Amino acid sequence: MKVDVFTLKKQYEVIKDEIKGSIEKVMQSGGFIIGEDVKLFEKEFAAYCSVKHGAGVNSGTDALFLACLACGIGKGDEVIVMPYTYIATVLAISMAGATPVFVDIDEKTYNVDVSKIEKAITKKTKAILPVHLYGHPADMDPLMEIAKRHNLKVIEDCAQAHGALYKNKKVGSFGDVACFSFYPTKNLGAFGDAGMILTNSEDIKERLLLLRDYGRKDRYEHILKGYNSRLDTLQAAILRVKLKHLDKWNDIRRQNAALYTKLFKEKKADMILPYESSYVRHVYHLYVVRIKNRKGVMEGLAEKGVRTLIHYPIPIHLQEAYRDLSYKKGDFPISEKCCEEILTLPMYPELPAKDIKYVVDILTNLL
Numbered sequence: 001m002k003v004d005v006f007t008l009k010k011q012y013e014v015i016k017d018e019i020k021g022s023i024e025k026v027m028q029s030g031g032f033i034i035g036e037d038v039k040l041f042e043k044e045f046a047a048y049c050s051v052k053h054g055a056g057v058n059s060g061t062d063a064l065f066l067a068c069l070a071c072g073i074g075k076g077d078e079v080i081v082m083p084y085t086y087i088a089t090v091l092a093i094s095m096a097g098a099t100p101v102f103v104d105i106d107e108k109t110y111n112v113d114v115s116k117i118e119k120a121i122t123k124k125t126k127a128i129l130p131v132h133l134y135g136h137p138a139d140m141d142p143l144m145e146i147a148k149r150h151n152l153k154v155i156e157d158c159a160q161a162h163g164a165l166y167k168n169k170k171v172g173s174f175g176d177v178a179c180f181s182f183y184p185t186k187n188l189g190a191f192g193d194a195g196m197i198l199t200n201s202e203d204i205k206e207r208l209l210l211l212r213d214y215g216r217k218d219r220y221e222h223i224l225k226g227y228n229s230r231l232d233t234l235q236a237a238i239l240r241v242k243l244k245h246l247d248k249w250n251d252i253r254r255q256n257a258a259l260y261t262k263l264f265k266e267k268k269a270d271m272i273l274p275y276e277s278s279y280v281r282h283v284y285h286l287y288v289v290r291i292k293n294r295k296g297v298m299e300g301l302a303e304k305g306v307r308t309l310i311h312y313p314i315p316i317h318l319q320e321a322y323r324d325l326s327y328k329k330g331d332f333p334i335s336e337k338c339c340e341e342i343l344t345l346p347m348y349p350e351l352p353a354k355d356i357k358y359v360v361d362i363l364t365n366l367l
């Protein structure tokens with residue numbers, strides 16, 4: 001028996017014909033850069049999230065970076081973010097020239113602890129950057145209220161939460177801008193790097209379209225120093241096909257998560273299971289548990305063919321790359337504790353129930 005932590009092969013088998021047709025059309029058209037499918041996917045994905053505009057870019061990291069620039073964030077500015085995330089969230093702030101200011105997480109939801117945000121606000125703070133980590137939305141109502149009171153921008157990192165709901169509204173529809181990654185293993189994934197920024201602001205959208213395309217207004221007329229960060233037409237064509245399946249795939253992720261949780265509870269397993277706030281619809285990009293003897297459990301699972309991962313083992317404030325910020329161990333104790341205990345179990349829509357049972361049986365025997 002072999003259970004991978006994710007696999008994309010099974011999904012490809014199901015949608016192969018649709019995908020091949022859409023790729024062939026792009027090949028025939030020759031419109032590889034900002035072609036028809038890019039414009040259509042921007043419209044369709046924005047509509048899916050109930051947001052007015054979409055700007056396709058070449059990765060989730062660039063989505064966050066360009067979103068910062070489009071919000072006027074740069075050198076000397078501070079952006080509030082949690083240290084318990086993938087490093088790309090924080091790198092994007094640095095790429096814009098701004099300084100990340102960390103706030104610890106809530107131990108149940110692994111999202112920013114909104115009650116700690118206000119203490120971190122200074123005269124230099126320009127924005128709050130919540131991450132809907134693992135597919136569980138951040139607590140947006142109080143967060144937006146703080147942002148409004150202090151006149152701060154809100155940049156949502158939705159890279160792990162396509163289709164997740166907060167009080168029946170899609171994530172990505174709350175902030176001034178929202179950033180998505182379509183990295184292959186995300187809930188909505190391309191066949192390579194891809195990303196998108198959503199916004200209701202016409203102004204921000206216009207700036208983003210310039211920033212992603214050399215700052216050009218016309219073929220050879222450039223009105224600002226832009227970048228080359230466009231969503232490939234081929235990836236957009238693939239994503240248009242996959243978007244039609246996203247709700248169904250998220251439903252199955254939720255069923256898989258419910259089965260894991262039910263089985264672990266039946267076995268009275270001594271571990272912390274994922275939590276879902278009453279007002280959210282979690283989309284389980286990852287199914288993350290917390291256990292004491294993580295190293296032993298991971299090795300034991302690996303011996304029985306079950307691959308697991310850790311998302312993420314080192315909080316950003318303790319990463320070598322951020323030594324310049326002079327944070328130290330103990331600064332964000334909840335993030336640090338969780339990093340030592342978390343374990344990501346296999347999770348993808350095509351994961352069979354029998355594999356989930358197998359993982360639960362082996363894991364509980366190792367506790």
Ligand SMILES: *Cc1c(COP(=O)(O)O)cnc(C)c1O
Pocket residue numbers: 059060061062085086088089131157159160181182183193194195
């Ligand atoms: C994947 C991810 C990113 C980066 O997206 P890329 O498309 O890989 O650049 C940013 N933030 C979070 C939370 C992510 O999971």
